[in-house]
Amino acid sequence: MSLTxxxxxxxxxxxxxxxxxxxxxxxxxxxxxEEPLAWLAARGLELTGLLITHHHxxxxxxxxxxxxxxxxxxxxxRDSRIPQVDRPLAEGDTLRLAQPRVELSILDVPGHTSxxxxxxxxxxxxxxxxxxxxxxxxxxxxxxEQFVASLDKLAALPDGTRVFCTxxxxxxxxxxxxxxxxDNEALVARSEQARQQRKSGRITLPSTxxxxxxxxxxxxxxxxGVIEAAKRHDPACTGSPESxxxxxxxWKDRS
Numbered sequence: 001m002s003l004t005x006x007x008x009x010x011x012x013x014x015x016x017x018x019x020x021x022x023x024x025x026x027x028x029x030x031x032x033x034e035e036p037l038a039w040l041a042a043r044g045l046e047l048t049g050l051l052i053t054h055h056h057x058x059x060x061x062x063x064x065x066x067x068x069x070x071x072x073x074x075x076x077x078r079d080s081r082i083p084q085v086d087r088p089l090a091e092g093d094t095l096r097l098a099q100p101r102v103e104l105s106i107l108d109v110p111g112h113t114s115x116x117x118x119x120x121x122x123x124x125x126x127x128x129x130x131x132x133x134x135x136x137x138x139x140x141x142x143x144x145e146q147f148v149a150s151l152d153k154l155a156a157l158p159d160g161t162r163v164f165c166t167x168x169x170x171x172x173x174x175x176x177x178x179x180x181x182x183d184n185e186a187l188v189a190r191s192e193q194a195r196q197q198r199k200s201g202r203i204t205l206p207s208t209x210x211x212x213x214x215x216x217x218x219x220x221x222x223x224x225g226v227i228e229a230a231k232r233h234d235p236a237c238t239g240s241p242e243s244x245x246x247x248x249x250x251w252k253d254r255s
Contacts, residue, residue: 017164049074053118077108123158131165159209230248
């Protein structure tokens, strides 16, 4: 049975991703319980596990409500802020499940938070808030060098890897990215695509790693145009990847 990945919208901008075949499903980062449980019930799918990327409430608040309906394994990082995780994972681990059939490699990708996992399948990435389409998460707990190293890991994945992040931020991210690289033709095209997708009520995800390398300023911190834009915005920027990242992340935070 083939694996399908569907989005379940919750809150203002979050997606709970459902990995499923025609009988069984995994849920990723359930910030609420009600919508995912209703989605499963409407399709007659049996929940077999939860995958958690990091501790923030909008990724974890639904765990208890889901578990009240039936215990399933909770996979995620070893983090005292996520006490429901009973199958802790870390970089180098491989998670092999039979229902639905999927094999996931685990990456540690801190930066948005001090502890954050990404799950890498055969041709897809579940990256929580580390990488967004045309953006990345705010740097709440990490350091620039951590975040750059984490994004480098994700950027090294094959071009065709589909990127399933957890927020619908693409339109706003494009508006900011165009301030950094206004002449990036691929970015201009992505911005128009995202505008049309949202106008017609469609989601903008998944993107791909290849596309993100062409349009995402946070993956392009070694590109001359991005370095120049960072230095213009903040003359204190040294031009190193970490300094460029910190500069454009602070710029985005204030935009």
